Amino acid sequence: MTRASIADGKPDGRSPATPPACECVAGWCVFLLLALYATGLTQRLTATWSGMHDWNGAFYSQLARNLLRYPFDVHHGMGVLAVGADAPPADERGLYAHHPPGMVWLTAAAFRIAGESEATARAVPIAASLASLWMLVALTARRWGWDRALCAGLVFAMMPMSVYFGRMVNHEAVCLCLMLAAVLAWQSAAPERPTRTRAFALTGWGAAIAAMIWIDWIGVLFAGLFCARVTLHHRRQGLTGGRLVYAWGVSIGAAAGMVCYLVYGGLDGNWEKLWSIFVSRRENDITPSDSVAWEHVLGNLSWPILALAVFGAAGHIAGRASRQTQLYNGPSHHSGRAVGGLGVIALTGLIWVVLFWRLFKIHNYWMFYLGPWVALSAAAALAGIRSFVFARAPMPARALFYTTVVIAGAAALNGTQRYFAKTFLPERTITAWRDVNQLTRPDERIVLQWDPIQFDRYGAFAFRTIVPPQLAYYLDRAFDVRTDASHAVALGAPANAMYVVPQQAVLANPESFKAVGSLPATPAGDLLLIRLGGRSVAPTASVDEP
Structure with missing residues (x-):
């Protein structure tokens, strides 16, 4: 024209x-x-993804990443909300059927061409x-x-x-x-x-x-x-x-x-x-x-x-x-x-x-x-x-x-x-989640002290999600949840799993964390990263020192 x-x-x-x-x-x-x-x-x-409504960017980036790495029989060509390099079992993932999948496809195509990043x-x-x-x-x-x-x-x-x-x-x-x-x-x-x-x-x-x-x-x-x-x-x-x-x-x-x-x-x-x-x-x-x-x-x-x-x-x-x-x-x-x-x-x-x-x-x-x-x-x-x-x-x-x-x-x-x-999350929090990702293997399973899983219920439909989506995007590790430290030790010690604990939770109730008090811990932002098996891992350069 x-x-x-x-x-x-x-x-x-x-x-x-x-x-x-x-x-x-x-x-x-x-x-x-x-x-x-x-x-x-x-x-x-x-x-x-720390700004106003960057929730959406983290969410769709996570769906696009999973579309590229999980097999078709897991996602059916749709956005699947899950974490970890390996396809999780059915009870640890959720298909995103609230919207048509076109935006997930476009983002995944961009990742395939130019690599995965916020830009x-x-x-x-x-x-x-x-x-x-x-x-x-x-x-x-x-x-x-x-x-x-x-x-x-x-x-x-x-x-x-x-x-x-x-x-x-x-x-x-x-x-x-x-x-x-x-x-x-x-x-x-x-x-x-x-x-x-x-x-x-x-x-x-x-x-x-x-x-x-x-x-x-x-x-x-x-x-x-x-x-x-x-x-x-x-x-x-x-x-x-x-x-x-x-x-x-x-x-x-x-x-x-x-x-x-x-x-x-x-x-x-x-x-x-x-x-x-x-x-x-x-x-x-x-x-x-x-x-x-x-x-x-x-x-x-x-x-x-x-x-x-x-x-x-x-x-x-x-x-x-x-x-x-x-x-x-x-x-x-x-x-x-x-x-x-x-x-x-x-x-x-x-x-x-x-x-x-x-x-x-x-x-x-x-x-x-x-x-x-x-x-x-x-x-x-x-x-x-x-x-x-x-x-x-x-x-x-x-x-x-x-x-x-x-x-x-x-x-x-x-x-x-x-x-x-305007910000939704402090950079310190995102840095901490990234540190967890860098200190663990892609196929490793970690233990979280808090539960980020949320079920959004819509009448006959319940959607399993991880809140906030920035956690899923930057941490990207399969996880179990144990709010009790002693239960975490019993679960994760044999595999030398990492126990991720908010420092504020330890300061607020130190008695609850006596079971892990003698284990090596690495500070990362506002989190403590504790190896439940007792074998310490040296922090990466991105980890915040106290």
């Missing part, structure tokens, strides 16, 4: 409103936007986020021109939500990328395009829809809304019945295949378990107050961007009502297909938040899919400010426009750094 086709939405030819010199400038601006966004996304690229895992959503920014700019340019497109891209690249959660190893960044890819591909398959172009674009659309459905449940919602909109407007857009059959067939087929795979591959063919998982996502047993949701909105967007988005959305509605679309809607360089597809993304994100309101109050990234709508609305406000004031006072208009951009950028940068500053 040439820059001209992006600007005017036509397969060939150049828009008179977009001369070659302007296209060249726009292309460089897009490159700078991508560089700006990449700078934010790659912050703390190699950091451990490799983060590279998957980062690549998807950069592609999302490019496609958002391209789609906006088709409908409203380059000025609006670049403003929308700038807002999207600055938002704390886009920067921080655009690098989070979870479904959001990848699914948003596939949504935008589906919209772009569908537009490229317009009836006026050449036959070969349409065929290629429709194949791409089907691949994006199927991949999205196999990555997260929101793909099913988006596909349904997209197909419903296409069905309602197919006559106006000149679409054939065969096109509708194809769209619905791909969506229903991918969804049916994914659901059957989850039920028969991970839930023993029990459909009631799948329903129990879904219902549990909407229960209101332990829920933060609604004020937390407002805090999440402000944290994700920042005050200036939120104000611009509200102003832009209000102006858009008012402009449509009065048919004065030039100010807020801008000149159209393409049919309504672009705005229609982006509208489906916005509606999908809105329904997702409303449907799982309780989860949004727990997970502030739940509104991630509203990012393009916020960026477009804020860009409309910036365009409105510039156009309205410029017609009356050009110099003040420029000053107001750039001042607004600077204020919004500063607030967004501050919000982003606040997100990066």
Whole structure:
């Protein structure tokens, strides 16, 4: 696709409103936007899974690692939650059937190509986020021109939500990328395009829809809304019945295949378990107050961007009502297909938040899919400010426009750094778990003084998990649990097993640990590593000395 086709939405030819010199400038601006966004996304690229919501990164990295090292008859191609180099028995592992397995597959593929690390895992959503920014700019340019497109891209690249959660190893960044890819591909398959172009674009659309459905449940919602909109407007857009059959067939087929795979591959063919998982996502047993949701909105967007988005959305509605679309809607360089597809993304994100309101109050990234709508609305406000004031006072208009951009950028940068500053676990704890891993063999079984195993129950379904997932990822050793030190000695002494004890537990109740008091112990962070057989192991260089 040439820059001209992006600007005017036509397969060939150049828009008179977009001369070659302007296209060249726009292309460089897009490159700078991508560089700006990449700078934010790659912050703390190699950091451990210690930050806010890095729970997800550790969790999916662990599932991906197990997918690569355990035999197929253990994981069935799904994420399996377990520790240790050897495949554990059935009662020491759990298949993750809450979500489709696509994200596990992508992370595992990245590990296979580039090696297992935090940076490799983060590279998957980062690549998807950069592609999302490019496609958002391209789609906006088709409908409203380059000025609006670049403003929308700038807002999207600055938002704390886009920067921080655009690098989070979870479904959001990848699914948003596939949504935008589906919209772009569908537009490229317009009836006026050449036959070969349409065929290629429709194949791409089907691949994006199927991949999205196999990555997260929101793909099913988006596909349904997209197909419903296409069905309602197919006559106006000149679409054939065969096109509708194809769209619905791909969506229903991918969804049916994914659901059957989850039920028969991970839930023993029990459909009631799948329903129990879904219902549990909407229960209101332990829920933060609604004020937390407002805090999440402000944290994700920042005050200036939120104000611009509200102003832009209000102006858009008012402009449509009065048919004065030039100010807020801008000149159209393409049919309504672009705005229609982006509208489906916005509606999908809105329904997702409303449907799982309780989860949004727990997970502030739940509104991630509203990012393009916020960026477009804020860009409309910036365009409105510039156009309205410029017609009356050009110099003040420029000053107001750039001042607004600077204020919004500063607030967004501050919000982003606040997100990066939040931590879930201290580095000292992660270092201690790594030390346990380095002081033991991959096939060795250790003994923990506390029990990290948790069973999440959803009606008929109980999922065995290890909390927090960072423990499973960094420690990665099969373990037994003995809270009583004397029982630990009886279990682990013959094999010279390592007994892992929190130092705080020993300080709080030293009498309980007399049975291991004479055994060699190695301090590691806030843990004590005790060889139950009495044969000491020299600490590695990474072990923290007292």
